[in-house]
């Protein structure tokens with residue numbers, strides 16, 4: 001069941017509502033259907049991605065087992 005967070009655009013009341021297919025939510029305070037749906041999933045912090053294997057210097061030995069230079073030589 002999709003649970004959405006809404007903010008009423010008429011009275012700015014914030015609430016959560018279960019919305020089924022084909023149904024629209026309405027504000028429990030003023031029964032307006034002018035609602036702004038909020039993103040209910042909290043934004044995930046960015047996970048540091050490992051450095052790209054292409055970042056190694058062109059001189060010297062390959063930088064690691066994932067180094068792209070293993071395939072070029």
Ligand SMILES: [Zn+2]
Nearest residue numbers: 008011027030
């Ligand atoms: Zn309202």
